[in-house]
Amino acid sequence: MAELDVAPVEEFPPGSVKIVNAGELAIGVFNCDGDLLAIEDRCSHDDGPLAEGDWEPDECIVVCPRHGSRFDIRSGRPLTLPAYEPVDTYPVHVVDGVVRVVVP
Numbered sequence: 001m002a003e004l005d006v007a008p009v010e011e012f013p014p015g016s017v018k019i020v021n022a023g024e025l026a027i028g029v030f031n032c033d034g035d036l037l038a039i040e041d042r043c044s045h046d047d048g049p050l051a052e053g054d055w056e057p058d059e060c061i062v063v064c065p066r067h068g069s070r071f072d073i074r075s076g077r078p079l080t081l082p083a084y085e086p087v088d089t090y091p092v093h094v095v096d097g098v099v100r101v102v103v104p
């Protein structure tokens with residue numbers, strides 16, 4: 001396990017999203033109405049850059065920019081086809097005023 005700094009918490013208000021990298025793993029970190037969440041930035045359908053798609057902060061849903069599958073950011077589960085498998089999720093917490101994501 002390792003932890004990656006995302007941003008100072010005051011610079012990551014609700015509605016924020018940021019992509020961080022751990023080696024070849026890219027992770028999208030979101031502030032959904034105050035909940036800090038992270039999913040793999042790779043769609044389970046065809047490797048689309050999931051966290052670069054439009055997202056709905058109120059619903060905590062991101063839309064894959066490649067073929068349009070909608071994913072629940074809280075669970076990583078797809079809500080619409082063509083994706084049908086979940087993406088990985090990662091714990092996010094705040095340490096000493098910094099948002100951090102825990103990666104395997």
Ligand code: FES
Pocket residue numbers: 043044045046047048064065066067068069081082083
């Ligand atoms: S790559 Fe995401 S829906 Fe196809």
